[in-house]
Amino acid sequence: MQGLMQRHELLISSIIIHAARHHGDAEVVSRRHDGSLSRTAYRAIEERARRLAAVLVMLGVKPGDRVGTLAMNSDRHLELYYGISGMGAVCNTINPRLLPDDIAYIVDHAEDGVIFCDPQFLALICAVAPKTRSLRAVVVLDDSAPAAELPDRVALYAYEELMAQAQAIAEWPKFDENTASGLCYTSGTTGRPKGVLYSHRASLLHAMMGNSADMMGARATDRVLAIVPMFHVNAWGLPYSAPMAGASLLMPGSRLDPPSLLSLMNDERATMSAGVPTVWLNLLNHLRDTGQRPLTLKRIVIGGSAMPRAMMEAFHAMGIHATQGWGMTETSPMVTVNAPKPACLKLEGEAQAKRRCAQGRVVFGTDVLAVDDEGKEVPWDGRTPGHMMFRGPWIASGYYRMAPIEGEWLASGDVGVVDKDGFVTLTDRAKDLIKSGGEWISSIAIENIAVAHPDVAEAAAIAVPHEKWGERPLLIVVARAGHKPEPEALREFCRGKLPDWSLPDRVVIAESIPHGATGKILKTELRRIYAGG
Numbered sequence: 383m384q385g386l387m388q389r390h391e392l393l394i395s396s397i398i399i400h401a402a403r404h405h406g407d408a409e410v411v412s413r414r415h416d417g418s419l420s421r422t423a424y425r426a427i428e429e430r431a432r433r434l435a436a437v438l439v440m441l442g443v444k445p446g447d448r449v450g451t452l453a454m455n456s457d458r459h460l461e462l463y464y465g466i467s468g469m470g471a472v473c474n475t476i477n478p479r480l481l482p483d484d485i486a487y488i489v490d491h492a493e494d495g496v497i498f499c500d501p502q503f504l505a506l507i508c509a510v511a512p513k514t515r516s517l518r519a520v521v522v523l524d525d526s527a528p529a530a531e532l533p534d535r536v537a538l539y540a541y542e543e544l545m546a547q548a549q550a551i552a553e554w555p556k557f558d559e560n561t562a563s564g565l566c567y568t569s570g571t572t573g574r575p576k577g578v579l580y581s582h583r584a585s586l587l588h589a590m591m592g593n594s595a596d597m598m599g600a601r602a603t604d605r606v607l608a609i610v611p612m613f614h615v616n617a618w619g620l621p622y623s624a625p626m627a628g629a630s631l632l633m634p635g636s637r638l639d640p641p642s643l644l645s646l647m648n649d650e651r652a653t654m655s656a657g658v659p660t661v662w663l664n665l666l667n668h669l670r671d672t673g674q675r676p677l678t679l680k681r682i683v684i685g686g687s688a689m690p691r692a693m694m695e696a697f698h699a700m701g702i703h704a705t706q707g708w709g710m711t712e713t714s715p716m717v718t719v720n721a722p723k724p725a726c727l728k729l730e731g732e733a734q735a736k737r738r739c740a741q742g743r744v745v746f747g748t749d750v751l752a753v754d755d756e757g758k759e760v761p762w763d764g765r766t767p768g769h770m771m772f773r774g775p776w777i778a779s780g781y782y783r784m785a786p787i788e789g790e791w792l793a794s795g796d797v798g799v800v801d802k803d804g805f806v807t808l809t810d811r812a813k814d815l816i817k818s819g820g821e822w823i824s825s826i827a828i829e830n831i832a833v834a835h836p837d838v839a840e841a842a843a844i845a846v847p848h849e850k851w852g853e854r855p856l857l858i859v860v861a862r863a864g865h866k867p868e869p870e871a872l873r874e875f876c877r878g879k880l881p882d883w884s885l886p887d888r889v890v891i892a893e894s895i896p897h898g899a900t901g902k903i904l905k906t907e908l909r910r911i912y913a914g915g
Contacts, residue, residue: 392586394563395468395554397626402428405602405628411650412456413635413642415501415524422457424625427464432550434465440548441496441519441539445470445557448565450494452476452485452503455612455633458523458541462498463612463621467563467582468554474565475613478503479899484575486513488567491783492577498523498541502636504530511536559583565782566615568711569899577782578711580616584776588714589622591745596721597707598683600654602628605678607647609634609657610685614900615715618656618685618707640668644676651678658686658901659693660840662704666696667839667862675700683707685715687902688808688826691739692834708741708806712792714776717750718742718806725803739830740807741798748774751791752800764801767809767822770794814905816845816855823855823884825905831879832859837867842895842903843886846913856912857886860895867891 390396401408406425414420443449449466451473453459466473474492476485485506489497493516499507501524508531511517519537522528527540563582567575592598598620600606606629608620616622624631632650634643643665647655662684669675682697685707697704709715720742729737744750752760752768760768771791780786797815798808809815809824816823825843832841840860845853857876861867869889876885890912896904 391556391559392583393468393554393556393559394582394585394622395464397586397589397622398424398428398431398464398468399554401625401628405625408602408625408628409605409630410457410460410633411630411646412458412633413637413646414456415635417637420457424628427457427460427625429550430545431461431464431468432552432554433545433548434461435469435551435554436548437544438465438469438471438496440544441521443469443471443496445555446472446562448472448474448492448494450474450476450489450492450497451613452478452497452499452507453523453612454478454500454636455608455617456500456523456635457633458498459612460621460631460633463616469551470555470557470561472562472565472579475616476567477569477611477613477899478506480569480575482506482510483513486510488575488577489514489517492565492567495519496521500524500636501528504528508532559586564616566613566711569902576784578778579782580714580776584714585616585619585622587747588716588776589619589626591747592619592623592716593627594745597716597719597745598623598654598656599681600624600627600629604629604653605632605651606630607632607634607643607650607652607655607679609638609643609655609661615709615711618683618715620656640665644668644674647679648677652676653678654681654683655679656683656685659684659689660897660901660903662693662697663690663833663840666693669700671863676702681705683719685709686900688741688830689739690830690833691735692830694738695735706739706741708808710794712778713748713772713774713794716745717748717772717774717777718744720805723803737805740801740805742806743804744806748772748777750800750806752798752806760800762800762802762804764799764807767797767799769812770796770798770806770808811905814844816843816853818845818848818853818855818883819851821883825855827880828855828857828876828884828886831876832857832872835859835867835872835875837861837865838872839863840895840903842905842908844905844908844912846887846909848887855884855886857889858892858895858908858912859889860892 401424412420496519564580681703689706706720708718751771760766828843839862848854896907
């Protein structure tokens with residue numbers, strides 16, 4: 383016997399329909415490329431997204447076709463999110479920070495026929511276009527399109543000119559909720575980027591869980607500063623979860639430098655935000671150097687890599703609650719969040735601080751498994767490391783145009799421990815662990831201690847070859863502006879906070895640390911530079 387409930391497909395278009403109908407005046411504020419601010423609201427976004435659906439038909443896009451975007455966070459990119467997937471096509475968000483060769487590979491692998499781009503990325507597309515076979519049109523997200531050297535087969539359009547010619551479709555089409563909605567490629571640090579193909583059902587369920595109180599918890603009264611880019615894992619679901627809740631969205635565009643972020647944050651009264659640790663470290667250093675403070679910010683979500691304890695404590699001192707989340711492109715991305723359970727409230731001092739620095743516990747709909755090298759589950763004792771694996775309705779079952787993943791669990795490539803309360807603490811990426819004399823050393827543990835030093839802006843630890851021990855840790859740090867840390871003083875700063883055998887043998891003061899396309903530290907590049915001694 384089946385229940386007598388109405389049947390409605392879980393489609394992304396339903397989110398913007400709801401936002402337009404019930405939160406139509408909620409603001410979407412965008413920083414344009416020239417620094418000016420554009421203001422609109424969800425009611426207008428929904429109407430323009432329907433008009434965009436008509437534009438896509440004019441450009442020959444059919445349901446199931448992949449449509450590329452090469453753009454930062456803005457109201458126009460938000461319209462693309464809803465217009466492309468809403469008409470049944472697939473929104474392929476491309477990371478503009480990738481190498482041109484990788485971008486060309488993605489466009490060809492996805493078979494993007496049309497790409498929408500911010501004006502500042504048009505030159506990049508001109509360089510990539512001759513290497514592609516499927517591309518037939520480029521649409522610049524602006525009032526007009528500048529001259530560009532594109533192959534004859536590729537037409538060039540201006541977004542607003544096309545929108546002015548189109549009449550909005552009367553209503554959003556209905557189709558199976560398992561239809562593909564988005565396509566995001568991994569950053570390709572260990573080979574060619576791999577495509578993760580999201581569905582309407584998965585993205586909507588992820589957004590619903592993202593709005594639960596123990597996760598992002600957006601409210602209609604919130605003003606959400608979306609720092610995490612929209613080309614990276616659907617901006618962690620914020621373009622879906624914020625309209626779903628009726629929260630206003632603040633879009634920084636390409637201006638992610640600390641002064642610009644702080645200005646937008648304070649001028650537009652942001653109450654919550656999300657981004658990778660690098661962004662928050664840069665902002666903290668700016669606050670320390672200038673004496674300024676976020677005026678209305680109450681909570682932030684940090685993900686992408688481990689949150690240093692010093693960062694959590696610095697924001698706490700400002701009255702800002704910093705929560706760590708964990709996931710990856712293949713998991714939409716949220717799998718765990720560091721939200722307290724009753725047992726956590728009984729912890730005090732060091733035990734409480736250590737728990738708050740964990741990657742957190744799984745959210746409903748997902749599960750985590752930690753296994754040893756033989757594939758057997760390790761105990762939840764907070765000490766025994768294991769390889770972390772995921773499953774759930776918004777976890778990838780395979781990569782686009784590749785063989786399915788075997789089994790129901792997705793291997794993350796991370797190593798960590800699970801404690802008795804189910805809290806996961808990452809030890810490291812499996813490839814970044816340092817094995818010295820038969821003992822494993824966590825590069826994350828070294829880095830989190832080093833960035834707590836007042837003279838350090840950023841830190842990275844890697845393994846370097848050692849004749850006796852096999853590998854030993856090397857610490858690379860970037861000094862804060864106007865500061866000159868001493869290598870030996872930094873080693874001593876770590877002493878007592880790590881076992882002596884885990885202390886870095888050497889400390890290198892570097893001008894910069896290389897970062898990948900999503901803001902993560904490039905350990906592969908650091909090993910190439912420094913592992914030869």
